[in-house]
Amino acid sequence: VNFEEIFEDYTMKEAKNSGFRIGIDLMGCDAQPTQIALAIAELLPSLPPSLDIVFLGTSTSLPALPHPRIHYFVAEEVITMDEDPLYAVRRKKNSSLYQGMQMLQRKEIDAFISAGNTGALIASANLALSRLRGVDRTALLTLLPTKGSQSVAVLDVGANPAAKAQHLLQYAAMGISFQKSCSIAHPTVGLLNIGEEAGKGTPEVREAYQQLSELNKDPSAPPVFIGNVEGRDVFNGHVDVIVTDGFTGNIFLKTAEGIASFILSQIEKTLVEHKTAHHLSDLLMGMRKRLHYAEYPGAIVCGVDGLVMKCHGDGNPAAFRESLKEAFRLLENGFLQKLKVAF
């Protein structure tokens, strides 16, 4: 494949058509760029023809997939998983990750997906994109399954370790906007805490409880803030948005992943030992599918003027497909526009 030509194809292209264009960073994760690209190319026919894809990668790693709806951007550098985020973003302005963010800023793409270094993704979003009016801090939003029919949106799961009360209030507003985009008419908000009583937790969390209570000031409307929620009750399906600081949120998310993996592996081990019927594998596969984060669309970098998605975990091709579907859904729903008017 002639990368000069490909590069030209992209840069020479006229202002994008009326559809959407989503940029996908093929670099910086464990998966092979070609595998990611193939998975996306396979999915493309099932998405509307107005959607175009721009793959970002180094010249030696970009796959040769001639396709009218796939474009390429050749980056010169790669930010790896183990690099210090701030240092990497400052030094590697020509990386696929930072260049993608630049394209988003210039409106050459409508959304940007990466499975690379999370810290670098957030840092470059903060650097390249303007912050939404009324939002002081970027937050990472993720979805988790519940016993109910709807997933719960949890934020912040790791963009900023600490959070003051006003930040948690802003996270609540962003989470509500997100759940409205998932067709929940009146999303409820809970504060992740170590007990249900109002006086529980650190001084910041107690202050946040007071400020979040203001969300219920309209006595004629159903309450938005349902109070403190303990770790074990997040999965009950009784709350739509959980707000917490990025340290606690990240511990929460990874603990949930860790214990899920632990339990399923224990059950599988027992089944193998007992040579249990084959049809159970299907059941467990289903459980894994339901619980494994690759089946979830990834995390959304909330609070900046641009739709940025972090594809989960090791960035396997299935996870990229889910991220792409979700990014497209959020574009179609006008999530970012709704978020802007929420403040």
Added chain:
Amino acid sequence: VNFEEIFEDYTMKEAKNSGFRIGIDLMGCDAQPTQIALAIAELLPSLPPSLDIVFLGTSTSLPALPHPRIHYFVAEEVITMDEDPLYAVRRKKNSSLYQGMQMLQRKEIDAFISAGNTGALIASANLALSRLRGVDRTALLTLLPTKGSQSVAVLDVGANPAAKAQHLLQYAAMGISFQKSCSIAHPTVGLLNIGEEAGKGTPEVREAYQQLSELNKDPSAPPVFIGNVEGRDVFNGHVDVIVTDGFTGNIFLKTAEGIASFILSQIEKTLVEHKTAHHLSDLLMGMRKRLHYAEYPGAIVCGVDGLVMKCHGDGNPAAFRESLKEAFRLLENGFLQKLKVAF
């Protein structure tokens, strides 16, 4: 049953014999006092004859179980689950919970077990018992199952929401002592954090990382501090002690419980829907048994001069039995004496 006589039987008793005497608070939890007492009485024959039990409860709730190794203490008040801990402990000095702590302080009992209000239990331990030399703060220690053969000890799971670096260092020392009492010759310590790199987390956690690194200063010994551990890796069985502040630790513990309950209930639902073979119920019962906290001995209030155990959750009789067995094991092992010389 004549409670005056029972009360007299206890107070008139000579200084306790060479064995151990464990106090059990029958009040303040969801279980019926009589059920708890019956479960303990059933277990007693399997424990050495030198162990005596003192049940604490109100006169109307104490069961009539004449048994040469069971004694009774009549308390006048009960601290309930939903009371403010500090307020309750200050006002209800005649409660079974506070009186038990007083008996522990006077060495009339060697250990005290309660399934009541956790905050009140910790507050009364802090009030009635002296703190161990070298320990600034009480911490709640709990055990969790791992993929390995040993459980992991996690502290603090909720005694103090915030923790400074030196507190986490003290928690590490207490966790090491505990695991040594579980026959682990060289316990390792990990710091619960949002990434493995040294620079991760809040300023307090980063400072704790530096201070914990001092545990490895002997180059001839295997390292004690293995660094940061993420939520998902706690269950790997690669680390014996996890230290964290009480806010994060409590969220961690309850999230683990919540997701475990969520997964097992989902699997059970699927099995019922598919009318799967009966022998699978046994498998899932086994999993529940392995994962359910009632099968774990409860949490230990560490850092005070007395062995205080919080029986888990709703305090069902099975959980009380596990707590009693563990309290007796810790007494036989001289856990508290070992803890004192660790500082």
